[in-house]
Amino acid sequence: MKLFSAEQIYAADKFTIQKQKIGSDELMERAAVQIFNWLHTRMQGAQVKIHLFCGIGNNGGDGIALARHLQEHGYNIAVYVVNYSKTRSKDFLINLERLKDRKIWPEFLDSDCELPEIGKDDVIVDAIFGIGLNRNPEKWVVNLMKHLDVSQAFVLSVDIPSGLFMNKPPDNEDFVVKANHTLSFQAPKLVFFLPQTGRFTDTWEVLDIGLDTEYLATTKSEFELIGKNEVLPLYLPRKKFSHKGTYGHSLLIGGSLGKMGAVHLSAKACLYAGSGLVTAYVPQCGTLPLQTNIPEVMVATDTNETQISKIEHHFEPSAIGIGIGMGTHDKTIKAFSGFMENNKVPLVIDADGLNILSQNKELLKKLPAQTILTPHPKELERLIGKWKDDFEKLKKVKAFSKKWDCIIIIKGAHTIIVHERMGYINTTGNPGMATAGSGDVLTGIITGLIAQGYIPLHAAMFGVYLHGRAGDMAIEKTGYQSLTATRIIEAIGKAYIDLFAVPEQPQVQEEK
Numbered sequence: 314m315k316l317f318s319a320e321q322i323y324a325a326d327k328f329t330i331q332k333q334k335i336g337s338d339e340l341m342e343r344a345a346v347q348i349f350n351w352l353h354t355r356m357q358g359a360q361v362k363i364h365l366f367c368g369i370g371n372n373g374g375d376g377i378a379l380a381r382h383l384q385e386h387g388y389n390i391a392v393y394v395v396n397y398s399k400t401r402s403k404d405f406l407i408n409l410e411r412l413k414d415r416k417i418w419p420e421f422l423d424s425d426c427e428l429p430e431i432g433k434d435d436v437i438v439d440a441i442f443g444i445g446l447n448r449n450p451e452k453w454v455v456n457l458m459k460h461l462d463v464s465q466a467f468v469l470s471v472d473i474p475s476g477l478f479m480n481k482p483p484d485n486e487d488f489v490v491k492a493n494h495t496l497s498f499q500a501p502k503l504v505f506f507l508p509q510t511g512r513f514t515d516t517w518e519v520l521d522i523g524l525d526t527e528y529l530a531t532t533k534s535e536f537e538l539i540g541k542n543e544v545l546p547l548y549l550p551r552k553k554f555s556h557k558g559t560y561g562h563s564l565l566i567g568g569s570l571g572k573m574g575a576v577h578l579s580a581k582a583c584l585y586a587g588s589g590l591v592t593a594y595v596p597q598c599g600t601l602p603l604q605t606n607i608p609e610v611m612v613a614t615d616t617n618e619t620q621i622s623k624i625e626h627h628f629e630p631s632a633i634g635i636g637i638g639m640g641t642h643d644k645t646i647k648a649f650s651g652f653m654e655n656n657k658v659p660l661v662i663d664a665d666g667l668n669i670l671s672q673n674k675e676l677l678k679k680l681p682a683q684t685i686l687t688p689h690p691k692e693l694e695r696l697i698g699k700w701k702d703d704f705e706k707l708k709k710v711k712a713f714s715k716k717w718d719c720i721i722i723i724k725g726a727h728t729i730i731v732h733e734r735m736g737y738i739n740t741t742g743n744p745g746m747a748t749a750g751s752g753d754v755l756t757g758i759i760t761g762l763i764a765q766g767y768i769p770l771h772a773a774m775f776g777v778y779l780h781g782r783a784g785d786m787a788i789e790k791t792g793y794q795s796l797t798a799t800r801i802i803e804a805i806g807k808a809y810i811d812l813f814a815v816p817e818q819p820q821v822q823e824e825k
């Protein structure tokens with residue numbers, strides 16, 4: 314699913330209005346009816362007080378139109394116009410007239426008004442600002458936002474929590490309404506997925522307001538969401554007359570005394586993701602535990618007892634994952650540099666591999682084309698330097714990806730896979746995965762996918778989705794707190810099966 318910029322959404326509006334030969338107020342009406350249906354399905358006429366706070370632009374117009382539908386269905390409403398400007402949008406005014414025709418007179422709020430009383434069991438509809446916000450809200454509007462927050466009432470935001478810009482973080486978190494839920498038109502907004510801005514709405518949903526499908530399909534966006542629909546076409550099926558050689562030989566290089574578990578987890582995840590053969594290359598102290606714990610994995614050893622000191626392998630791997638638990642000992646840095654000089658095999662670099670790369674930037678020139686880097690935020694900072702905010706971070710990562718012809722997986726609550734000008738945002742995973750070793754599992758999965766023949770970008774997208782989905786399936790048994798990296802690995806199989814699960818159909822009662 315594509316994520317559009319504000320400009321693209323305005324253009325889609327314009328295009329739709331022309332093509333469908335409708336007025337812009339018709340689009341606003343569709344938006345309002347959709348929100349009304351959403352609320353009506355849940356509230357079923359309940360006489361809970363609904364406070365609608367409406368700005369004077371089109372977001373406010375949506376709120377005013379919604380108020381009319383709620384009133385027509387007998388809901389208990391109070392309508393306020395947040396009068397932050399004298400320039401009101403045309404469709405706001407049309408809907409204000411329609412409301413007045415029904416004898417509903419909103420209360421106008423401005424800088425010296427008294428703020429309305431709101432009960433904690435009431436509902437707030439936040440239609441103050443939409444995607445047209447272009448400067449910080451004034452102080453009295455910020456006070457109103459605070460007032461909404463302290464009321465503890467349920468806040469439903471229209472399109473986007475008011476006060477959120479589409480392309481930068483707010484200057485102050487008080488400048489944004491804190492939404493419990495957001496109903497966003499046609500497509501989710503990028504800001505829902507970034508750490509700095511995503512926390513302003515607990516949950517979100519998209520409402521289809523019938524913008525032109527051709528326009529949406531042909532317009533290129535810079536970000537896309539990755540869900541089941543996006544990864545299913547990437548899936549490579551297992552063939553009947555195949556053998557383990559068909560599915561590649563993965564090599565995982567890493568480990569050091571005290572951090573052998575990382576390789577263990579990666580190698581196991583790599584097998585569970587479907588790699589035909591897996592070899593782990595570790596210092597000598599890793600041999601016994603690895604051989605004992607995962608008999609399916611072959612082990613090749615360094616000459617050094619506790620650290621990797623020279624990387625040598627005597628077979629042609631299909632894919633290599635390097636860096637997990639490897640440490641940054643001088644000998645290891647030397648071994649890593651030597652390896653990078655000669656390696657041509659598709660590569661996934663994680664953890665200490667990234668740290669060494671950050672300290673030895675000349676090695677970036679040696680990256681095989683389309684190498685996958687999997688940094689968590691700290692590792693990313695070491696690699697690309699500090700950033701001012703999440704938006705600048707994305708810009709810098711895109712430039713880095715283009716410059717070094719690599720794919721960067723920015724790990725987090727919504728992991729983002731960056732490939733040149735595109736960012737693919739993952740929708741699976743949960744906070745239970747903030748646990749030791751879960752990144753090592755991801756490295757193993759992606760290496761195993763490349764070994765099986767997935768091109769690196771597809772391996773990154775499919776792997777990140779599968780990893781998160783496995784985490785989601787595992788917590789059904791473990792809960793968030795008890796989820797461990799091992800349990801994520803054990804759920805990889807279920808996550809594969811789930812790709813093909815048919816959604817449950819609602820039961821229809823047959824007539825007798």
Ligand SMILES: NC(=O)C1=CN([C@@H]2O[C@H](COP(=O)(O)OP(=O)(O)OC[C@H]3O[C@@H](n4cnc5c(N)ncnc54)[C@H](OP(=O)(O)O)[C@@H]3O)[C@@H](O)[C@H]2O)[C@@H](O)CC1
Nearest residue numbers: 341370371372397442443444445446447448449450472498
């Ligand atoms: N296809 C869709 O998705 C559809 C979307 N629709 C809805 O339209 C919404 C976008 O509406 P919008 O363009 O009128 O902008 P909105 O956010 O209401 O702001 C209003 C105006 O306020 C101003 N302003 C800005 N910042 C300010 C500030 N800090 N303090 C004071 N004033 C400030 C600024 O005007 P300015 O003063 O700069 O001239 C701005 O234009 C969208 O979110 C959705 O709800 C549907 O109706 C139909 C289909």
Ligand SMILES: Nc1ncnc2c1ncn2[C@@H]1O[C@H](COP(=O)(O)OP(=O)(O)O)[C@@H](O)[C@H]1O
Nearest residue numbers: 689724725726742743744747749750751752753
């Ligand atoms: N709150 C969260 N929601 C979803 N996924 C998360 C969350 N926190 C962490 N993860 C995922 O868990 C993994 C953690 O990786 P990393 O920090 O490298 O762990 P480690 O170094 O212990 O292996 C990443 O894939 C990340 O996307």
Ligand SMILES: [K+]
Nearest residue numbers: 442471473475
């Ligand atoms: K809003």
